[in-house]
Amino acid sequence: MAIIKALFDRSVSGVAEAFGAPDIASAEMQEAIRSWIAEYFRRTPSRESDPCQRLPYTIVHKLEKGMFAEYASDIQDADSGKGAWMAENLAQLDRVRGEAMQWMLISGEAWLKPVPCQQAGGMVFRPRLIRRNQAVVLGRGPDGAVTRIGTSEQTAWENAFYTLLEARTVDASGYLTIKNRLYCSKDSGQLGAPCDLGTLPQYKGLPETFVLPRPVGSVGLVPLRTPLANCVDGSMEAISIYEPAMGLIHNINRNEALLNDEYELGRHRIVAPAEMLQIVDQEGRRRVLKDNVFVGVEEYHAQGAGLTAFSPALRHEAYEARKQTYLKSIENVIGMKRGLLSDVQEVEKTAYEIASTAGDYNLSLIDLQHVWFDAVREYLTLCDTLGQMYRYCDSTAWDVREQLSISWGNGILYDPDKNWSEILQMVQYEMLRPEIALAWKYDLPWETPEDLAAIRAKYMPELEDIAREARERAM
Template sequence: MFDGLKRLWGRIVNMFNYTTLKSIVGKDVALSQTMIDAINKWKNMLAGKADWCDDTVESLKLEEGICREFADSVLVEMEAKILNNDSMDKVLQKSLSDINEKLQTGLALGAMVLRPLGPDKAEYVAADKFIPISFDDSGSPNDIAFLVVKCIGENSYFTRVERHYFTNGNLTIENKCYHSESLNDIGQSCSLDEVPEWANILPGPIIYRGMTEMDFGYYRNPVDNKVDGSSCGVSVYESAETLIRKADRQGARLDWEYDSGERAIHVDERALKSKGGKTYLPRLKKRLYKGLNLEDGKDKELYKEYSPAMRDEAFRRGLEEYKREIEFNVGLAYGDLSDAQEVDKTATEVIASKKRKYNRVTAIQEKLEACLNGFVNALAFYNGSYMSGVEFICDFNDSILTDEESERQQDRQDVSMGVMSALEYRMKWYNEDEETARSKLPEQNQVME
């Protein structure tokens, strides 16, 4: 059976170092060890297993929230369709059914590939499952390797390296197979026939003349790569790593404040009853009591309450501030991660944050549209329709920014018409409770008889 995808990248890290990859493809590889380490770091953060998470600090899963919010905003009311080929459009629509969760992973790991598997199937490949060998001037891979690992028996591993590149401007695909008896070594070159499922795959290289672009769609986050300066994609939360770490630790402090602040009653050992070698207080909550030799002497108190003052509000304010800094850093709007009721910002700052998010979401949409366009062209290639052309449309809803101002203006009109009260308006747009909003309403002029 095939190794699980979770094990694949761990094996790549162990055995596909730069030297091994260079030896397989016969040239320098764009994927550096620095990027491999970074992708693993982002993947662990997404899974709640960042380096700083341990028995005392649990992940708040802010990384997951960031990716989910961006994916939801990017894909809301997205319409993508192939107009002149129903069979290909069915393949596209089936692929789009999983695009939200796949895009979330792509946002987290920096890049992803959507590629056809023949004329009627497709798959998403995250950045931890392919090896970019080189990029063109636009930042898209023009030489790439996909890896498939199969385990036969207990210690017999076969790795198929499927490489896509150009020869004199034409798409070229070749397959190589390697066998190893260890997870830490790619092993020796072998025939594809040794794996029954791969027996019908031609090793190549096979040149497809007339196919002048890659046979897949490639998505890369619109984030500048400051990890190694290459064209490899970077996680949307890479620049907020330090802030996310601080937020996770602040969350741990808040949890500890609640745990350590639980009310307890210290009781003298004389107040405890003994049964079977154990001391107890009958009919009372066990977790409220703790045996303690408070003071010798009959005239001393046998009970003493432990009920410290809670400092949770201070910790919560600190946590919310970290969340707002993360929102600013990654390009989200205030309230996407933080508590919207506690966003102490002016209307101008809130609108500016909406514009910031709008710009980032628009940039992601442009990259995604290019990815889908590449996928459709690749699908046309595998369906024999590449030369005849396909008509593809992709539209996105840009209401992130416009809805805010339009809705606010409409509410102003409703107030002036009397169908919405000024109290409701303040509560909605100033995030005020009823009492606060009512106290800030302008006094009405009274007519004297």
């Protein structure tokens, strides 16, 4: 991981030459990305700040868990050869959904790379997660889509570190060019010297430069981007989900450090002359009284005072109230339900506020769910394109919009079980055709007579038989 960090920090000589250009993100954005990741991993307190709340982790964890709490995905034609193959690709993707979304929330952007892997039924694609700090973005289109990117992966083998640098470029026609370079070093933080790609078994036969024979329309990586406008430098770079709250997070960490000081300074102590803190016994040994109990004051004895107990009243309530104010502000900024970060006891009596923030939270989750849904569609479409190209699957036409089904379960504002009951009542009163109800239930197309016939054939076989017999009699 050292080489990855060094690449993004631009601290390894030769990286710009290896990729042909530096990262296009501004210095301000690169510093912001580093600060988001550093804040996420930060756990050691300092004199001025205490990150014991681990707020970035808590925010990311709660949002990701809320997204996928009742998640389910399926491929409609999983019984067919192409459908079964796509279902396995979807299963591989679902295994990394939590980690992928967490890293998107942390650093604003992440990518999913389909990597071929052998399964019992043949070759499928397994997604490899690429974090923002593991990539060098070399070009973007007007819509923010990456048009040129450099990534790296490191392998430790036989007392050396091998780093594969991969540069991907898509042209205006959608053709993808991939360049590979392998470097060897004794230090994990250095690129080292170029070496042959065949040095490592996994790269044997990998060409240094090749162009995919069919257009894929992208760099072959599926992006995950937080649905937030950039409030760092206004560029097309994505931002962390907690970037708008970074100032509040720092204030809370500072507040925790002050509260710690308040407890430390407020401990029961004894004020005594300073000379008492260093006592020499009859054998000439020096004994030191612990200063967490005794506080020495110069010339205290001369003032005519003896030992005095010192234990001021703690200002815990003031610091706690301040922290709760900051936590509520973070919930407001990010769009989280009241009580997810702040103390729910503080808001039990404000039912309207809870309902309002619950609505904001639901909308925040919906925005994030749309990001994942779009990514799954793009990933499976890319798998289909690459699968046909490498002959991992057949060339049967396959439309992800018709075949992919994703359910998010019961939401805060939207209850599918209640909606399904209402739809069944409409069918019962003959206000709605049952085929359309089933299309809603299983996210199927129903616009054409062929669509309705397909629903009847799969879910209503007896009704389809009756309809077929009626058509035959009419003929």
